[in-house]
Amino acid sequence: MAMGGLFSRKGGGDAGPSRSPGSNAKLRPIRRDDAERRLALLDDFEESGLGWFWATDAEGRLTYLTANAAQQLETGADALLGRSLSSLFVPDQEEEQESQRTLGFLLSSRHSIADLPVRVAAGERETWWTISGKPQLDGEGNFLGYRGSARDSTAQRESQRDAARLAQYDSLTGLANRHRMSKRLTSTLTAYRAAKRSCALLMLDLDRFKQVNDTLGHPAGDELLKQVAQRIGSLIGKRGEIGRLGGDEFQIILPDMDDRGELGDLAARLIQMVSQPYSIDGSRAIIGSSVGIAIAPYDGLETEELVSSADLALYAAKGGGRGQYRFYSSELKDGARLRRQIEEDLRDALHAGQIDLCLQPIVRVDNNTVSGFEALLRWEHPDRGPIAPDEFVPIAEESAIINEIGEFAIDRACELAAAWPVDLRVAVNVSPVQFASGDLAGVVERALARTGLSPHLLELEITESVFLGDQEATHRLFKHLKKIGVRLSLDDFGTGYSSLGYLRRAPFDKIKIDRSFVRGATQDDNNNAAIITAIVSLAEALDMETVAEGVEAMDELELVRARGTSHVQGYIYSRPLTQVEVLERLADDKLECEPEGPARHRADRQTVFKRIGVIHEDHRYDVVLRNLSRTGARIEGLLEVPEGTDLVLDLGGGQLAVAVVRRSDGYTQGLEFETPLVRDGTDGLCTRHRVSPYALAAAGMPLASLPPGHYPLFNAGEEGGSRSRPKFLQVDLSHAGSKAA
Ligand code: C2E
Numbered sequence: 001m002a003m004g005g006l007f008s009r010k011g012g013g014d015a016g017p018s019r020s021p022g023s024n025a026k027l028r029p030i031r032r033d034d035a036e037r038r039l040a041l042l043d044d045f046e047e048s049g050l051g052w053f054w055a056t057d058a059e060g061r062l063t064y065l066t067a068n069a070a071q072q073l074e075t076g077a078d079a080l081l082g083r084s085l086s087s088l089f090v091p092d093q094e095e096e097q098e099s100q101r102t103l104g105f106l107l108s109s110r111h112s113i114a115d116l117p118v119r120v121a122a123g124e125r126e127t128w129w130t131i132s133g134k135p136q137l138d139g140e141g142n143f144l145g146y147r148g149s150a151r152d153s154t155a156q157r158e159s160q161r162d163a164a165r166l167a168q169y170d171s172l173t174g175l176a177n178r179h180r181m182s183k184r185l186t187s188t189l190t191a192y193r194a195a196k197r198s199c200a201l202l203m204l205d206l207d208r209f210k211q212v213n214d215t216l217g218h219p220a221g222d223e224l225l226k227q228v229a230q231r232i233g234s235l236i237g238k239r240g241e242i243g244r245l246g247g248d249e250f251q252i253i254l255p256d257m258d259d260r261g262e263l264g265d266l267a268a269r270l271i272q273m274v275s276q277p278y279s280i281d282g283s284r285a286i287i288g289s290s291v292g293i294a295i296a297p298y299d300g301l302e303t304e305e306l307v308s309s310a311d312l313a314l315y316a317a318k319g320g321g322r323g324q325y326r327f328y329s330s331e332l333k334d335g336a337r338l339r340r341q342i343e344e345d346l347r348d349a350l351h352a353g354q355i356d357l358c359l360q361p362i363v364r365v366d367n368n369t370v371s372g373f374e375a376l377l378r379w380e381h382p383d384r385g386p387i388a389p390d391e392f393v394p395i396a397e398e399s400a401i402i403n404e405i406g407e408f409a410i411d412r413a414c415e416l417a418a419a420w421p422v423d424l425r426v427a428v429n430v431s432p433v434q435f436a437s438g439d440l441a442g443v444v445e446r447a448l449a450r451t452g453l454s455p456h457l458l459e460l461e462i463t464e465s466v467f468l469g470d471q472e473a474t475h476r477l478f479k480h481l482k483k484i485g486v487r488l489s490l491d492d493f494g495t496g497y498s499s500l501g502y503l504r505r506a507p508f509d510k511i512k513i514d515r516s517f518v519r520g521a522t523q524d525d526n527n528n529a530a531i532i533t534a535i536v537s538l539a540e541a542l543d544m545e546t547v548a549e550g551v552e553a554m555d556e557l558e559l560v561r562a563r564g565t566s567h568v569q570g571y572i573y574s575r576p577l578t579q580v581e582v583l584e585r586l587a588d589d590k591l592e593c594e595p596e597g598p599a600r601h602r603a604d605r606q607t608v609f610k611r612i613g614v615i616h617e618d619h620r621y622d623v624v625l626r627n628l629s630r631t632g633a634r635i636e637g638l639l640e641v642p643e644g645t646d647l648v649l650d651l652g653g654g655q656l657a658v659a660v661v662r663r664s665d666g667y668t669q670g671l672e673f674e675t676p677l678v679r680d681g682t683d684g685l686c687t688r689h690r691v692s693p694y695a696l697a698a699a700g701m702p703l704a705s706l707p708p709g710h711y712p713l714f715n716a717g718e719e720g721g722s723r724s725r726p727k728f729l730q731v732d733l734s735h736a737g738s739k740a741a
Pocket residue numbers: 360375376377388389390393406409428429430431461491492515549550551552569570571572576
């Protein structure tokens with residue numbers, strides 16, 4: 001209490017030596033019996049506002065309160081006299097309720113009160129006092145009431161609260177910080193574990209946020225983060241808790257969520273919202289985002305495990321490139337290990353001659369003639385066999401290796417094309433990393449000079465993401481490349497951060513329509529066909545060619561032709577070829593190329609080759625999954641299963657899908673799922689729900705993550721010996737067509 005200092009000053013006035021020897025004035029100590037001067041001192045103190053006094057009678061009624069204090073209660077001191085002390089205060093929230101109870105308890109039990117915070121029951125503004133007091137007794141020990149002091153502690157309390165807030169919240173966005181999120185997650189998981197409830201954890205990370213920071217400056221980056229936080233907040237609302245873990249990383253806890261269909265939709269909406277353009281101080285900024293999702297209890301029971309699962313899923317989503325979400329699966333863990341291995345092996349691959357290019361024809365649709373080839377990287381790994389560029393290019397992009405590989409690709413493509421007997425174009429992919437960092441124009445000039453290829457035969461394929469970088473430098477580079485005389489083509493159009501603005505300014509000769517628009521364009525449940533039409537008319541208006549990528553079926557070819565694309569690249573004409581194969585064709589003067597392929601593209605049916613389990617009655621069989629769509633699957637390995645049979649497919653990781661046999665032919669069955677599968681964010685499919693480890697625990701399994709393909713629930717019959725004879729004969733297909741398509 002502040003007054004302590006005042007009254008303790010040198011024993012309350014018994015004569016003492018002067019502390020200022022330089023002063024000539026005579027010292028006039030206040031004696032204990034000098035009531036008048038002591039009172040004046042107390043008056044001064046009361047008026048200073050540093051502290052107040054109060055007193056009650058034996059019934060707890062106020063007999064005194066400093067006038068200043070009464071003002072805070074918005075009444076005169078006299079009006080308060082006779083009221084009970086505790087009626088001046090109100091219970092606040094939880095913690096404060098506690099102190100209110102304590103005050104009542106202390107008063108009624110006649111204990112001393114020491115620095116007790118109480119909330120004042122008056123006014124709009126929240127006011128807090130800290131009160132102290134002592135019971136007064138007469139000579140016989142009879143209780144007379146209390147005497148005490150009080151002071152206004154509102155400001156101190158606010159600053160304590162701010163400090164507490166700071167420790168829990170991110171000051172930039174106002175969202176919970178890493179510390180709070182982690183605490184929340186732990187308490188949620190602990191509570192939910194007992195209640196066998198589920199909880200989803202989403203990790204969201206901005207794509208290329210660094211570029212915004214670098215080009216628009218840090219204040220703009222901060223502003224962007226605030227806007228991102230608002231957008232996430234408006235979408236999630238009260239459904240979950242949102243936090244910023246630092247940098248451009250956000251986390252969302254969604255209690256009682258385990259439906260992967262719903263979560264996938266939510267993640268897609270999040271990505272879409274975050275990817276809309278931002279206006280920051282008059283500048284426009286576009287960023288993307290990726291989302292990783294893990295769900296307790298399936299993907300982790302403890303905070304650390306769940307977070308690391310969500311992190312892995314996020315990492316996989318980012319590796320997939322542009323604005324994707326991804327669910328955690330146990331395969332990702334193996335994937336992460338593989339990735340590190342690939343990164344290591346990649347360092348020597350180029351020098352060891354393991355990397356080369358193959359060539360896929362690009363065909364004019366009006367006369368089916370080859371106009372050129374796209375050069376595609378191929379890595380022949382000594383142990384693993386061929387590794388696709390989708391797998392190693394993103395890894396190379398994380399290090400400087402991409403520049404080396406990119407330089408090689410340009411040089412090698414020029415070399416291959418220069419060796420062709422006819423003038424045909426060669427298109428080379430340029431990574432946005434390579435575009436932003438290295439000396440791309442120099443690389444191109446040197447390659448052309450070394451191989452003697454004419455510049456107009458070299459085409460560089462660039463993706464939209466280059467426009468997210470330094471605009472000035474990008475345009476300078478475009479200009480330089482045009483001066484050299486090479487052609488520019490906009491790759492994967494429509495998948496990135498499509499802004500038509502830059503299309504007008506950038507000197508592209510060609511737009512490549514991404515294969516995700518071609519796929520499914522022939523079905524009527526989407527507007528892909530309309531998008532293709534729009535892109536074609538846009539390209540025509542700007543005098544650019546169009547290439548439809550990934551055309552596989554006749555109906556797709558018909559559609560893109562009808563919609564006016566000038567070129568097609570896809571398996572319908574040819575898969576990528578080796579230089580030897582290309583030279584053979586060209587030697588025969590064979591520029592014509594006949595389309596060849598299935599009549600129709602089967603609705604999102606994926607060709608797969610995967611061993612899975614099938615459960616029928618109390619038996620489990622091993623079969624091979626040959627294709628999979630949202631609504632059904634084809635399996636091989638069981639003989640003569642009648643149509644109409646109910647089966648359960650065990651797709652791994654707790655994913656059980658109930659299906660009925662619709663077609664049956666020898667050892668092949670076509671199945672229809674009871675509930676359609678949902679997208680896993682990338683190219684795959686998954687079940688909406690999984691068998692909970694709790695259910696397995698109930699069946700006698702330890703409450704740990706699920707070992708793949710072990711379901712005592714379904715094998716329960718085994719032990720009792722009551723197992724019936726298997727209904728179907730299982731055939732071993734390990735030698736038949738075991739190569740993935
Ligand atoms: P992209 O530029 O979109 O290349 C086309 C990809 O589609 C190629 O895959 C090609 O084999 C595949 N494709 C062609 N026709 C069809 C079809 O009818 N159906 C299907 N499903 N796919 C078809 P690839 O060779 O695996 O290349 C994948 C990606 O790797 C390329 O996509 C490109 O982004 C990247 N890439 C390839 N070579 C290079 C390179 O030299 N440098 C850089 N930076 N990236 C490269």
